[in-house]
Amino acid sequence: MSRPKPLSGFPELSPEARIVEQHVLDLLRETFELHGFGSVETRSVEPLDRLAKQGEIDKEVYAVQRLHAGEDTRAELGLHFDLTVPFARYVLENAHQLAFPFRRYQIQKVWRGERPQEGRYREFTQADVDIVDAGTLAPHHDVELPLVTLGALERLHVDLGLPPVLMRVNNRRLSQGFYLGLDIEDPPAVLRQVDKLDKIGPQRVRDLLVDEVGVSSAQAASVVELAQISTADESFVDRVRALGVRHDELDAGLELLADVVRVAGRHVPGRLVADLKIARGLDYYTGTVYETELVGFESWGSISSGGRYESLATDGRTTYPGVGLSIGVTRLLAPLLGRGLLQASRPVPTAVLVALESEETREEAVGVAERLRRRGVACEVAPKADRFGKQIRYADRRGIPFVWFGGIRGEVKDIRSGEQLPADAGRWLPPEEDLRPRVTAGG
Amino acid sequence: MSRPKPLSGFPELSPEARIVEQHVLDLLRETFELHGFGSVETRSVEPLDRLAKQGEIDKEVYAVQRLHAGEDTRAELGLHFDLTVPFARYVLENAHQLAFPFRRYQIQKVWRGERPQEGRYREFTQADVDIVDAGTLAPHHDVELPLVTLGALERLHVDLGLPPVLMRVNNRRLSQGFYLGLDIEDPPAVLRQVDKLDKIGPQRVRDLLVDEVGVSSAQAASVVELAQISTADESFVDRVRALGVRHDELDAGLELLADVVRVAGRHVPGRLVADLKIARGLDYYTGTVYETELVGFESWGSISSGGRYESLATDGRTTYPGVGLSIGVTRLLAPLLGRGLLQASRPVPTAVLVALESEETREEAVGVAERLRRRGVACEVAPKADRFGKQIRYADRRGIPFVWFGGIRGEVKDIRSGEQLPADAGRWLPPEEDLRPRVTAGG
Numbered sequence: 001m002s003r004p005k006p007l008s009g010f011p012e013l014s015p016e017a018r019i020v021e022q023h024v025l026d027l028l029r030e031t032f033e034l035h036g037f038g039s040v041e042t043r044s045v046e047p048l049d050r051l052a053k054q055g056e057i058d059k060e061v062y063a064v065q066r067l068h069a070g071e072d073t074r075a076e077l078g079l080h081f082d083l084t085v086p087f088a089r090y091v092l093e094n095a096h097q098l099a100f101p102f103r104r105y106q107i108q109k110v111w112r113g114e115r116p117q118e119g120r121y122r123e124f125t126q127a128d129v130d131i132v133d134a135g136t137l138a139p140h141h142d143v144e145l146p147l148v149t150l151g152a153l154e155r156l157h158v159d160l161g162l163p164p165v166l167m168r169v170n171n172r173r174l175s176q177g178f179y180l181g182l183d184i185e186d187p188p189a190v191l192r193q194v195d196k197l198d199k200i201g202p203q204r205v206r207d208l209l210v211d212e213v214g215v216s217s218a219q220a221a222s223v224v225e226l227a228q229i230s231t232a233d234e235s236f237v238d239r240v241r242a243l244g245v246r247h248d249e250l251d252a253g254l255e256l257l258a259d260v261v262r263v264a265g266r267h268v269p270g271r272l273v274a275d276l277k278i279a280r281g282l283d284y285y286t287g288t289v290y291e292t293e294l295v296g297f298e299s300w301g302s303i304s305s306g307g308r309y310e311s312l313a314t315d316g317r318t319t320y321p322g323v324g325l326s327i328g329v330t331r332l333l334a335p336l337l338g339r340g341l342l343q344a345s346r347p348v349p350t351a352v353l354v355a356l357e358s359e360e361t362r363e364e365a366v367g368v369a370e371r372l373r374r375r376g377v378a379c380e381v382a383p384k385a386d387r388f389g390k391q392i393r394y395a396d397r398r399g400i401p402f403v404w405f406g407g408i409r410g411e412v413k414d415i416r417s418g419e420q421l422p423a424d425a426g427r428w429l430p431p432e433e434d435l436r437p438r439v440t441a442g443g
Numbered sequence: 444m445s446r447p448k449p450l451s452g453f454p455e456l457s458p459e460a461r462i463v464e465q466h467v468l469d470l471l472r473e474t475f476e477l478h479g480f481g482s483v484e485t486r487s488v489e490p491l492d493r494l495a496k497q498g499e500i501d502k503e504v505y506a507v508q509r510l511h512a513g514e515d516t517r518a519e520l521g522l523h524f525d526l527t528v529p530f531a532r533y534v535l536e537n538a539h540q541l542a543f544p545f546r547r548y549q550i551q552k553v554w555r556g557e558r559p560q561e562g563r564y565r566e567f568t569q570a571d572v573d574i575v576d577a578g579t580l581a582p583h584h585d586v587e588l589p590l591v592t593l594g595a596l597e598r599l600h601v602d603l604g605l606p607p608v609l610m611r612v613n614n615r616r617l618s619q620g621f622y623l624g625l626d627i628e629d630p631p632a633v634l635r636q637v638d639k640l641d642k643i644g645p646q647r648v649r650d651l652l653v654d655e656v657g658v659s660s661a662q663a664a665s666v667v668e669l670a671q672i673s674t675a676d677e678s679f680v681d682r683v684r685a686l687g688v689r690h691d692e693l694d695a696g697l698e699l700l701a702d703v704v705r706v707a708g709r710h711v712p713g714r715l716v717a718d719l720k721i722a723r724g725l726d727y728y729t730g731t732v733y734e735t736e737l738v739g740f741e742s743w744g745s746i747s748s749g750g751r752y753e754s755l756a757t758d759g760r761t762t763y764p765g766v767g768l769s770i771g772v773t774r775l776l777a778p779l780l781g782r783g784l785l786q787a788s789r790p791v792p793t794a795v796l797v798a799l800e801s802e803e804t805r806e807e808a809v810g811v812a813e814r815l816r817r818r819g820v821a822c823e824v825a826p827k828a829d830r831f832g833k834q835i836r837y838a839d840r841r842g843i844p845f846v847w848f849g850g851i852r853g854e855v856k857d858i859r860s861g862e863q864l865p866a867d868a869g870r871w872l873p874p875e876e877d878l879r880p881r882v883t884a885g886g
Contacts, residue, residue, distance in 0.1 A: 003758050004493070004536045007520075010486035012533065014540065015547070018482050034816040036793035036823030039461050043453035043566055044487075044552065048510070050447070061510045066503075066556035067491070067521060077450075078510060090455065093447045097457065099841050101826050103791075104458070109487065113509035123486055138826060140805060147809075263806065267813070315446050348546075349476035362583060363706065366590075370710065373477040380479030383544050383581060398542050 009116030010123045011330065016347035017337045021125075023160060023344075023439045024333060025107060028127045031152040032105035035144075037129055040104040042086040044111075045077040050089055060112040079111040083128040083326065084284075088313035091132055091320050100320075101133040101141070107329070119300055121330055128306075130324030132313065137321040139256055142288040142308055143263045149304055149325040150268040153292070161342065161441025162332070165303070167292040168230070168275035169260055172285060172307075174253025175276065178226050178240070181247030182219050189213045194227045195279040202228065227277035233265060234258045236274045256288060286310040290325055294332070303332045343442040346399030351430050352379035352412070353395040354404045359385045364407050371408055371425035377435065379404070401434050452559030453566045454773065459790035460780045464568075466603060466787075466882045467776060468550060471570045474595040475548035478587075480572055483547040485529040487554075488520040493532055503555040522554040526571040526769065527727075531756035534575055534763050543763075544576040544584070550772070562743055564773055571749075573767030575756065580764040582699055585731040585751055586706045592747055592768040593711040596735070604785065604884025605775070608746070610735040611673070611718035612703055615728060615750075617696025618719065621669050621683070624690030625662050632656045637670045638722040645671065670720035676708060677701045679717040699731060729753040733768055737775070746775045786885040789842030794873050795822035795855070796838040797847045802828045807850055814851060814868035820878065822847070844877050 006012070013021060029039070051061050063075035080086045083106045091102065107127045114120050129148055131141045146167055156162040175194070176187040184190055193208045200208075202224045209220035222243055229239050237254050257274055264272035280289040287308035294303055306325035313320040336342045352372055354365045365381045372379045380400075382391045388405070392415055395403050404425070405411045412428060413420040429435070449455070456464060472482070494504050506518035523529045526549045534545065550570045557563050572591055574584045589610055599605040618637070619630040627633055636651045643651075645667045652663035665686055672682050680697050700717055707715035723732040730751035737746055749768035756763040779785045795815055797808045808824045815822045823843075825834045831848070835858055838846050847868070848854045855871060856863040872878070 003538075004532050006536065007486065007488070007490075010488065012486055013484065014537070015481040015483060018484065022482060033792035034819070034821045036791060036821055038458040038791050039465060040458060041456065041461060043450065043455055044554075045450070045453065045566070047450075062507050063510045064505050064507055064522070065518075067506045067518070068556075075508075075510070079507070089447050093449065094457070095446075103823065111487075113511075123488070133826075140802075141826075144809075144824075263809070266806070267809070348479060348481050350479035359583075363709070366706070366710070376477070378477045378479055380546065381587075383576075383584075 009114070009121050011121055011334055013337070014347070016344045017333075019344035019347065019349075019437050020160075020337060020342050020439050021329070021333055024156060024162075024329065025125075025127070027155050027159060028107065028152050028327065028329075029105070031155060032127075032129050032148065035103075035148045035151070037103045037105040037148070040087065040090060040106050041108060042080070042083070042090050042106070044079055044109070046080050046086055046089065048076060048078045051078045051081065051085060060114055062111050062113050081112045082110055083108060083126055084130075084309075084312065084324065087128070087130060088320070088322075091313050091322075092315050095134065095315070095318070095320070101131050101137065103131050105129040118335065119331055121334070124328070124330035127327040127329050128324060129326075130322050132320045132322035134318055134320055137308075137323065139259070141323050142256060143260050145306070145323050145325055146260060146264055146272060146290055147267055149290075149292070149306075149327065150264070150271050152327070153304065154268060154271065160439040162336065163294045163296050165271060165292050166295055167264075167272045167290055167304070168278050169257065169272060169288060169290050170274070170276050170278035171253040171257045171288050172279075173249045173287055174240075174257055175226065175279070177247040177249025177251070177253050178243075178245050179223065181245035181250055182215075182222055184213075184215055184219055184223075186213060190215070190223055191279045194223065194277055195281065197224070197227050197277045230273055230275040230277070231261075232270070232273045234261055234274075236261070236276065240276070253287075260288065280305065280307055284309040284312045288323065297335070300331075300335060303328050340442045343440055345433075345438040345440060346401070347437075348398050348400060349378045349437060350380050350398065350400045351377050351434055351436075352402040352404050353391065353398075353400045354379055354381045355388060355391045356382045356385040357406075361385075368404060368408055368410065368425045372404075372428075375429065377430065402430055450565075452557070452564050454564055454777055456780070457790070459787045460776075462787040462790065462792075462880050463603075463780060463785050463882050464772070464776055467599060467605075467772065468568075468570070470598050470602060471550065471595050471770065471772075472548070474598060475570075475572055475591065478546075478591045478594070480546045480548040480591070483530065483533060483549050484551060485523070485526070485533050485549070487522055487552070489523050489529055489532065491519060491521045494521045494524065494528060503557055505554050505556050524555045525553055526551060526569055527573070527752075527755065527767065530571070530573060531763070531765075534756050534765075535758050538577070538758070538761070538763070544574050544580065546574050548572045561778065562774055564777070567771070567773035570770040570772050571767060572769075573765050575763045575765035577761055577763055580751075580766065582702070584766050585699060586703050588749070588766050588768055589703060589707060589715060589733055590710055592733075592735070592749075592770065593707070593714050595770070596747065597711060597714065603882040605779065606737045606739050608714060608735050609738055610707075610715045610733055610747070611721050612700065612715060612731060612733050613717070613719050613721035614696040614700045614731050615722075616692045616730055617683075617700055618669070618722070620690040620692025620694070620696050621686075621688050622666065624688040624693055625658075625665055627656075627658055627662055627666075629656060633658070633666055634722045637666065637720060638724065640667070640670050640720045673716055673718040673720070674704075675713070675716045677704055677717075679704070679719065683719070696730075703731065723748065723750055727752040727755045731766065740778070743774070743778060746771050783885045786883055788876075788881040788883060789844070790880075791841050791843060792821045792880060793823050793841065793843045794820050794877055794879075795845040795847050796834065796841075796843045797822055797824045798831060798834045799825045799828040800849075804828075811847060811851055811853065811868045815847075815871075818872065820873065845873055 065075040285307035289307035291302040292304035308323040508518040622630040728750035732750035735747035751766040
């Protein structure tokens, strides 16, 4: 066996980077649970026909098949490419035993057969949070979900040193109502062009609207004017009104979006804006849509997106509308870790290395370690009864901050300061900041 | 879309069962980290040629391929079927940046295309813990690993109410040295027959040894006598000696196994026995081998197995020997959950439902919830301003123990006792046992 090479698009973290990821996932889980969301994990595979959208199977899907299934057998299963489609299936399958509105979070790997590049992976972790109800879903959940997500992202910023975020929110009913108020016949076609605004600029979007969608110059101008409105407060409502377009759906969308912006301004000030160019590509969104960028790293694209979907899950009789957001954990962390912008204070959980005087005292050392562990101190016994200088270097190389000498009543050395003091393994604790590896902003 | 059906072999947990699983995984992680093991996650796929054993690919492997790769393309990747093979590859790939001896745990899903039945799944979770070194691995790690694993399983028993376990340990050098001391030429062939002892009994094993392996009746009798030795202390050594066989490998194996039994007897009394019939099917084990059964549920088979492997990972120049154990988390939990032998005290993380007087006071209720969350109390605001009786029934249906009425200085009702008291959302805490869902033994 020669030394194996990494597989492009399938990132693997070093033990140190994995500590950072675990801290991030712990904080996400804690925040979601504090908001009353329970964990769901779905199987990794779905029938291929369920991964298909409107009969079309996306070419990003990985098919899965028993290796010895036979050459002629066609694959029937695929790895899930997001957590929304499996969740919709889970809700339908278990609707009879779930309590609605059903609040769940889901942190799992997903797979896409895309061409790998920075920010695009073939295997990556997502953290999704959704609320679904049976029949109708109250509009206040569109306000609640960004608060939960921004609360989680704010903890990553404050507690772990990740950059702050800015969430951009729109409502498709607002945009589509506006287009209908302008007597435009094909609102989805217009949305698809508006989606290009950041990439190609207002002039080219206006041209495409006239040339490709067939709207008038005046209509195109209004569409682009709407898309250019972005405000941190409710003032976007007046700016839309000033464009002079009237439609019931527009009114409904304005009211819903104003609620989101107003409540977010109170609970997570500075982290959310109304931005009327946000469209989101996926067809299943029907109302509020969310995108989120890392401040200072906007070019990385959205690290948390989502929206409301009225009819993703339906069994023919009952429809289960939902609203949710997905945090791209790998997409968020991989570039930060790669640039050294996030670090663990040490690459191992171990706080104390219990040194060995000789191989004969190993059992005594195991006893010391057991005492320390009982009070939550992670430790390991030295693998070899080398001379003490060598054992200290062993700890140093791994980033283990303390070395224990002697029995239960022994001495403990902080190898960073060199200070060595008598200590009782039944009482001694390291300083709080050394008990576990911490995550800090580096770079 | 009609109601989807479960996929056989791909279990999915209810939100309540998932809480139990999360508690189990948390305790495993905590125990492993207290012993100085760091987390590694490997990608889910490996090149098919790496999943092959000695050129033969097991038919249990799932191949993975981009759906639109083209009909003629052969799959090159497969889902991993355990965590040992990917870990061996990870060690080889990253050897230049790992500190040896390298201590890692790994909790991930694995996939096998087996025929599904109780205790056999196509997708399931394993928790592995291993130590590998470069060149040679000290024998005391064979003693350490069962202590770590039994420590974790003991916490599942004491803290969560899972049944206790019994680990059965043998050493292949002991068995093979014994066979060599008997002048048997093909020890692996003997081991394969001994492996059947529990299923077919001593008489048939003796017959097979004579008829199939070609040993003498006297040799066969000695082999079976050895395999029937099982002791909770070091007395197995004298019983083996009494059989009158001599070989250096036998001596080495006896000494190693005696160390495991002696130290385990002191640190995890009653949980480990020497059992000289344990063989373990997998070819890569070369020394100590471990199997673990749930007491009272022995027929479910081993829920935690492993052993020492001298040469699973080698790059031609350096060999990385290791010793490790794997806990079959799904295999352990699925039958216990299915029989109602493990339960969560409630199926949601929520401790408090903040009731709503009217839709106009929703923001005030969100403020109450925020105050409670800041001190770690999971809560959600009522989805609808129904009359209070209905909101209390909503909490009751979900197992939420407390309902909050009014503002920050309001009242909180324990809906189980009916007791309702004034409370300040900035100070009030539920009793410790209600703060989070607990796991309890049921049935």
